[in-house]
Amino acid sequence: MAMDLSISRFWRKKVSVYRLYGSRCKACGKVHYPPKKACPYCGSRDLELIELPKRGKLLSYTTIYAVPEGARPKSPVYFGLIDLGITKVVAELTDVADKNSLKEGIEVEAVLRRTREDRDSGLIYYLLKFRPVMVHR
């Protein structure tokens, strides 16, 4: 597990973390993710939810071995900065066959993946992660 997250937290974030919705500012035109209550660039509250492109280019990446408590079985964790064109996002990377396959500029796409299991309540949580596109051609 990442943090001790509540069920309601996943529920609240369903539009952003499951459907990759960001916010576009109607005043300055900039897009950000995940959605805030005001544009982080110009402060305007005149925002609209938009679906972000599910494909982008990897700008930076890392293979994380210093993982937080509870994530040891999932180590290493791949994490990347992704350029979706209209905005950038950070996300966990998945389906990485070999860490040397991660390179700047490779195409990645969003996929729904299991992220944690809550044994007490029997819930399985899912989340969008990004995978290299070429692996699946």
Place this chain on the structure above:
Amino acid sequence: MAVYIEGVGLTKVGRHYSLSIKDLAAQTAFNAIEQVGGPEGIDYLIFSSALAPLQDNQLDIAGYVSSYIGLRGIRALNVEAGEASGLAAIAIAKSLLESHQADKVLVIGAEKLTEYVSSKAYKQLQMLYDSDLRSFYNIGFAGDAALLMRLYMNTYNVDRETLSYWPALMHSNAKENPYAMLRFAIKPDKVSKSQILADPITLLDAYPIGDGAAAVVVSSKDVVKTPLVKVTAIESSTGLGGIELLDDPLIFDSLLSAYRKLSSIADISQIDFMEIHDSFTIVAPIILESIGLAERGKAPELIAEGHFSLNGDKPLINPSGGLKARGHPIGATGVYQVAESALQISGEFPGIKVDNAKRGLVISLNGLGSNSYVALLEGV
């Protein structure tokens, strides 16, 4: 309006398994209080800790510490701004003095990071970054800095080995500092070969996990008797805080903003030394470039060539050894930076001494810049 630092207490950063956060706080507070001739006249306690609720299971740490150290009845408050908590606490103290709400403020920064295994600390430290998205992932404490480091290296075509001169310099400085956690020299080529935490960040690129406490007594002009140094000005600014949000992630937006504010109210052209927030190797050059002390992409080369070292032609950076080697007990760090800078300017710092140091700058930020604080300290 300037305020004055009169007393200073410092504890060596390390794994203090035998001391609680309150013990660490007491030890440093007593040292600072002794230097001002006793607790009489201290009328406010500002505590600085970010992780006390998690590591020590304690809320209202300021309230409980007050009676623990014999100051029952004093007004007390904990200040939390993540890694910038310490300098934020000094800023609040200064503000209380300026507004005549207090005359003599005791600021204690204390933090335990070693109560549990390191992986638990990694999990807690992940909270320094925006939890809206990152809390869903298992990225720990170094993931964001790792993305930033690779981006920096690719954008400016700077190689890994050039960046390694920073931790080597910090270890070299810390070797002389009795309050530092890592008091041993390392060669730059050791850095890339040490254990990988989040590539390209290795163990030697990251701050060590250690406990610590520092305390200062800050007094108003009206009551000060034996000032070590004056705190001329402190400014701060918030920022976007995430590399994905910044059009230009290789400049810390909040730091640039805080630095501009400071330069509009104080003359910061002649600085003898700085204590900056080098939580990870990559954060140091970006700080230096954000405030214009180096051209963009050039700081690592200048660091490697010794320009920021003792007897270099630029301000000496982190005579203490910085977060990298002195250590980084999160909420206490800003107080360490100010306490060490006060001793540096008064000529009493027991580590690397900057000749005739009159003016020092302290820079503290949280994460990659959700909040940045900048303070100017001057001799009296």
